[in-house]
Amino acid sequence: MKVDVLLGLQWGDEGKGKVVDYLATKYQVIARFQGGPNAGHTLEFDGHKHVLHQIPSGIFREGTVNIIGNGVVLDPVVFKKEIHDLEKFKIDLVEKLVLSKKTQLILPSHKLLDAAYEKAKGKDKIGSTLKGIGPCYQDKIARNGLRIGDILADGFQERYRNLVKKHERILKQYKYEYNLKEVEAPFFEAIAFLKQFKLLNSEYLINHHLKNNQKVLAEGAQGSLLDIDFGSYPFVTSSNTMAAGACTGLGVAPGQIGEVYGIFKAYCTRVGGGPFPTELFDELGEAIQNEGHEFGATTGRPRRCGWLDLPALKYAIMINGVTQLFMMKADVLSILEDIKVCTHYELKDGTKTDELPFQLLDEEVNPIYKNMKGWKTDITSLSRVEDMPVELAEYISYIEKEVGVPIRLISVGPNRTQTLLK
């Protein structure tokens, strides 16, 4: 069997959590391969709304194994809280969860560094979630990091102290005031808590499942436009959010990748800083924000809203090898008389292109739009694609024609049940 990959094609928050939960009945293994507590994946069913940060979104489905892969950076304190929040649902979490021993640990001092770096950047700040993601990946690449497997070995405390000493030197350089003592006690409690879970070389486990014809779904975090290599650098996250990240973040070979499900919203959102060519600054943007409840699942920050950007979508489809598209939040656009789609950018010298420039800068690209008629109908209780309003069907077929990949799933509301398959 193959590993199917599900990932966001925009700037995150496309609705990955909802769809992973929806699809999880078809898979035996669900695995996160990158990112960490910067992610906020929302699931809604049976009158409950759950936001998962590090735990894979298959956790509520019976018979699934949920793996936190080596490509993830894990905050043990956030993990402990997530586990406690799930306790009332009577899921056997120790049985269902597996953590890679090679997963990097986010230390309290990584979060302090994140804040210090952002503060020093001033108006050019990334708008990080301040969960310690960048500094943790930095230590991983610099070969200084601590991994989950290290907590089981002697000398963990000493290695921790040595790394923190390095961090404190940097914090002093940045003249950043901090109090490590008050955050260290909960950290060590969470490290002790972690030891009851299955901590494994999960690459063996995944490949074993594949050999035994079990289906694996890799759950991406963030989105392709936040990818460290191909996103709107430097306004990106610190991991490879693209399909290739599933190989390095789980230990599966490229030839083992099957379907690549690319998720996008029927419009665009972005939270934090950075370019966003189709951003709406008027009451229309505000209306979409309100209708779509576009407020961050991790930080609560309002999400910037704008029109669907086809050059960016085509780029994301290209670098990921997307085989099927899932369009989310179509219901949000039901409030609009007219809908715009960006088909090309006009550059400063007057040339028209549908490629992303090396440096995506709002002032350098002028979006060219196609106008489309809105459907102006409540679609939240639709149960068959055949009953879709004709304008929505046209919107979908226009996008399919432009990007050359079929849209197989259309989401018309946050609930698990508000999902149409085409």
Ligand code: GDP
């Ligand atoms: P993720 O990070 O990609 O998992 O997405 P988030 O959970 O951060 O943000 C998506 C938000 O949209 C959540 O509040 C979801 O409950 C909600 N959502 C998902 N799909 C739909 C949809 O089709 N329609 C509406 N109205 N909301 C949706």
Ligand code: IMO
């Ligand atoms: P999910 O998985 C949306 C954004 C932050 C910031 C930039 C860098 O829920 O889609 P970081 O904390 O990684 O250093 O922040 O990336 N960002 C996200 N935006 N959804 C996410 O995750 C995000 N994770 C990070 O807002 O602009």
Ligand code: MG
């Ligand atoms: Mg999110």
